[in-house]
Amino acid sequence: MVTGQPFQWPETVWRQQVDRVRAGRSLRPDRWPDGRQAAVALSFDSDHETIPLRDGEFSPCQLSQGEYGSRVGVPKILDLLSTYGIPATFFVPAVSALLHPADIDAYVRNGHEVALHGWIHERNTALPAGVERDLALRAADTLEQLAGTRPVGLRTPSWDFSADTLAVIRELGLRYDSSLMADDDPYEVVADGEPTGLVEIPVEWIRDDAPFFPRDPTRPSVPPRQVLTTWRDEFDAAYADGGLFQLTMHPHVIGHRSRFVALRQLVEYIAGHNVWFASHADVADWCLRQ
Template sequence: MHLTSRGFPLFLTFDLDAETMWTARDPNYASRPILMSQGAYGWKVGTDRVLKLLARYGLKTTFFIPGLIIDQRPELMERILEGGHEIAHHSYSHAWILNLTPEQEREEMEKGFESIRRVTGRAPRGWRSPAAEISAVTMPMLVEYGFDYSSNFFDDDSPYIHTVEGKRTKIVELPFRWVLDDAPFFQYSIVLPGRTMQAPSALLEAWKAEFDVLYAEKRMMMVGMHPEMIGQPSRIGVLEGLIKHALDHGGVWIGRCDEMVEDMRPGLERAA
């Protein structure tokens, strides 16, 4: 039996980090215009290329966006929302959580929360950590702020409900793994870790293979992408190739994280 009423859940998500990919690691990078331009590609070109592709297939998805980018790019936020997409929480400045005090982490949470509420008119329902890290206070804070889902952990191929401080919560985890992220294949910068640049065909081959196994096992697939990477001309075809491959199979739901979580929650609660 599939996890949702509409079949196999395929999550296409986009982390619009833009310049914060660099400035969160070192604020002095803001004075290096070529580094900043690599991040700016995400909001100047990449996101609109992604939005155009999604619109062509009639798809609504989720964008995890730091509050700073939301504040700086209101016109782009309007275009994302006009496409019917969800904006979810991705911190405020993309700061590395393990370098923050609990007070600083709370400030990141609150500022990002308010940025999303201002542009969408509602509280964010989902949260993804910057740089795939959490602290001892992160999960209790997600409970406090009333989040419905998180997409952070690497420990499963199926969703599950979190237990925090010994208490069962309503937070559904949508796990993923690095092979389902475009950054290990495409991220290249002289100052960032990784520094890889593989052929788009390698990533499409990996994602198709992942899809085939997960679909056969009736699990889920969470794909994480960055508009400054996947939105480049040679790479947008990877996203379209995955969409086509998925739609060639029956009973696949490509949708927003919030809507899909709401659909799958009753089954997860019954199974617990």
């Protein structure tokens, strides 16, 4: 445990903390499949009721906000993806999968990837030693049972790494993570100066719907068409650079009518370009082959 004030730390302390998990070599390929100009990886975190459950909130009102994700958001998302023939990645807490097994069936049936997102959307950095591992193993077993294949990727529930996270990833034999933010494009994760072989498909709060549309009614929500402009600009820059455009959404957030209009328009816009739509697993595998 690190003690004392940060300004009192010797260089060895802060350097050790910084070097625990870092960005290594870029894995952005020189080319994308079939001569595509850029890659697009759409993802949906199917948290549903797990956010209030994690916090011990049992109000039917709060739980209904999550239920909306499965009842309304997921069918609309699957229909949109089917219309454009887009494969996506659904990061699913195990409890959410157990509450909504029909969602998992629908993801698999429509050719989408099902990936790890914790057990009950727990805050992994607040867990006692060893608990994160136990929950991750249980979650992987649960998703394998429901989806028919073992997950190959992880997005930590709170976009954070504990002291145990990387060891858990390695024990599970995962090929990629999608929780860190050191680049716009895929890179190899380095731990204590050593390459790990793990592909990072980086996320960013700019490319996430939750900060723009918070659950907290006391926090202002951004107009959906303004979010659409931000995401289009993010895509345009990725396209011009020949890189990856990765987007994180939540069915219980993006599924609402005005917000879904923005998503539909974004997908229509992107589909008019020479892009490779791919799951996160497919992006990771392609980067590793180059």
